[in-house]
Amino acid sequence: MNLPMTDEECRVAMAALSGQLDLYAKLLVNKGCALKEGQELMLTASLEQADFARRVVRAAYEAGAGHVTVNWYDDAVERMDLEYVPLEWFKTVPSWEVEQRDSLAEAGAAFLFLDGSDPDAMKGIDPAKPAARRKAMNTQCVKYRDGMDFGRNVWCIAAAPVLGWARQVFPKLSDAEAMYRLWVAILSVSRADGGDPESAWETHNASFEQTKRYLNDQRFDALHYVSSNGTDLTVGMNEGHIWDGGAARTVDGTSYFPNIPTEEVFTSPDRMRVDGIVHSALPLSNSGQLIKDFWFRFEGGQVVDFGAAEGADVLQHILDTDENSRRLGECALISKNTPIRQSGVLFYDTLFDENASCHLALGTGFPECLAGGVDMGKDTLMAHGVNQSATHVDFMIGSDDMNIWGISKDGTETPLFVNGQWAWE
């Protein structure tokens, strides 16, 4: 039986976690960002994450950071911006924000984002505004965006709790216990709960290498997804597609982890060959708004119909971002036997939930998922089937009974997933 903790017990438990939080901060700096002597770091964090953000800043300086720029944000202020400021304003990124991101990218900075916000923080906000801002950020900060997309800048997304998020994940617990439990869950599924998280990630990465090698050797022409929830979808694979996952590599060979945690192997599918219907397996939290029980119908790579029990208008704005936001940029395979899925915690946060379930993403694809892709321009990538868009929105489709087959050029079908896990598990 699990008795509720008193606030004092939570305080003591959090204090006991302090050393582990520092190990986690070091993991983000040393493995997530592979920070080098003299390198600049830009850390994006919420005001509520101040305590942990300070640990990251210290870890970065101890690792030799040249300078750390902390980009603080506050959901409450952001909500007021979105409430009071007209849509037009969000279509242009202020010149200084472009300069900040682009000049840091040019200086070779690493970008570390502390994920974590109340999934309902922006409930009721006109979704056109966050959509416009996201698009502006992705199209107007060119050196920043390309620096990360084309392997010139290291980046890492990892999480730290905030209260609104902890309440959503653990609605029955006190605030103090919900925060503590969310920390414990994050450290655990991020493989940062042991004495040497950095070694744990080296071990973790070795198993990625195995899976990627197998998938890349198969040269599948398509994947076929079937689930009892109605999903029956065929996703074409590009000639020269590459399955990626675990550590990423910059063009100069630095190995880093763009997502902590990560459990997925993924590639960018053929933007023109996606057909059938796919149903969501988990709700999607996007720009502080929840989308529930949704589905897409694809024809020739494009969403031609969709529906949602909740948040259909948010979905509409994602699909309308630009001419390619109705096509897929990613398909990712994750067994249900991962720490995140096994934790039984629904995080209401893409960073975690996408690593608990097979998923797809609408929008832009990854140059590194095509042979020679990082040296190609956007038009060439598109010509080779890798979608390019100002958005990238993951959504979870991996139901417990999902079966997936890899289909070879000659029509051979190889079982990849049986009932939600790798066929060989």
Added chain:
Amino acid sequence: MNLPMTDEECRVAMAALSGQLDLYAKLLVNKGCALKEGQELMLTASLEQADFARRVVRAAYEAGAGHVTVNWYDDAVERMDLEYVPLEWFKTVPSWEVEQRDSLAEAGAAFLFLDGSDPDAMKGIDPAKPAARRKAMNTQCVKYRDGMDFGRNVWCIAAAPVLGWARQVFPKLSDAEAMYRLWVAILSVSRADGGDPESAWETHNASFEQTKRYLNDQRFDALHYVSSNGTDLTVGMNEGHIWDGGAARTVDGTSYFPNIPTEEVFTSPDRMRVDGIVHSALPLSNSGQLIKDFWFRFEGGQVVDFGAAEGADVLQHILDTDENSRRLGECALISKNTPIRQSGVLFYDTLFDENASCHLALGTGFPECLAGGVDMGKDTLMAHGVNQSATHVDFMIGSDDMNIWGISKDGTETPLFVNGQWAWE
């Protein structure tokens, strides 16, 4: 007898203050910044001031702000920057920070600074680093600096508590009570504790108008300061000097309050005619470091010798900022009969302490304190006796027994201050 408050009593008392904090936020936006429909606002605030900063953001949007940019800072992160990053780095303001301040200044933004930090936050830091940063900020963000100095941009400094500050001001109280008491003190001395702070400031401003009119009519050639602590200083007045105070005016006629609270009438003295010795009356908190019991000897307008019981090295860096940082830019008259002095609270913060005591400032002077000054370039201002420098550091000299005479061109001496207050009070 004053019993200590329990934490629960403090919580209840703070909750009861909520409506007053919103009135104070509105005072800063509507009177401090005189914010106009569609105008941009840049708000600089510490993470610890988040609750009050959000109230200011809401007040600004309710007053019609076009957009509010919040510039969050964190003393703990700042201290790590200063500890780990070499001096050289601080000599250049990052291009994006220049762009932020200059582009907002060009767009006609108002700049609101929430003062409030632990006076000891940067204790032990090499003072050359904050000095270099301050100088860089004041010389490299040209449109921003000139926009405020030459009456094109509205700006306002006001305060909100942070814990390290509250502890210093009320060292014997619990954290919760110290924070509550500091809020009460700030609201009181800022004349924001009544039902209509905005009207209270109109009344307050009317008394400034009277004092300024008297002083400006006298056309003194010099002031002579004498105190039993050893102070015996003569400060020359420029031809065409103007006594200012209370509301300031932009070149387009907007009336605003650059400091809340403010009790001072001030002018910029003749940079070449300051002679004698002056002793500090209060400690000076500068860049998170304390300077205590200090004195300066002036000859021909310039500091030629100085000493301090504590913090002499910090003083040295202030004096060495540039070739004019050893000359005066301001002399300000404040009676000891002001709410701040009467509150008996030593705030360890220039914004308050300078309004409790006659003070001088090393460094740059004010164009608006010379007839025609706002239309002059820096060289012309200097030629007319108004000092120009990359720094401006106020220090308090108004001891309780200070006497001040105004000296006219013909040698007539008019008593201005007797025992620390206006001669006619």
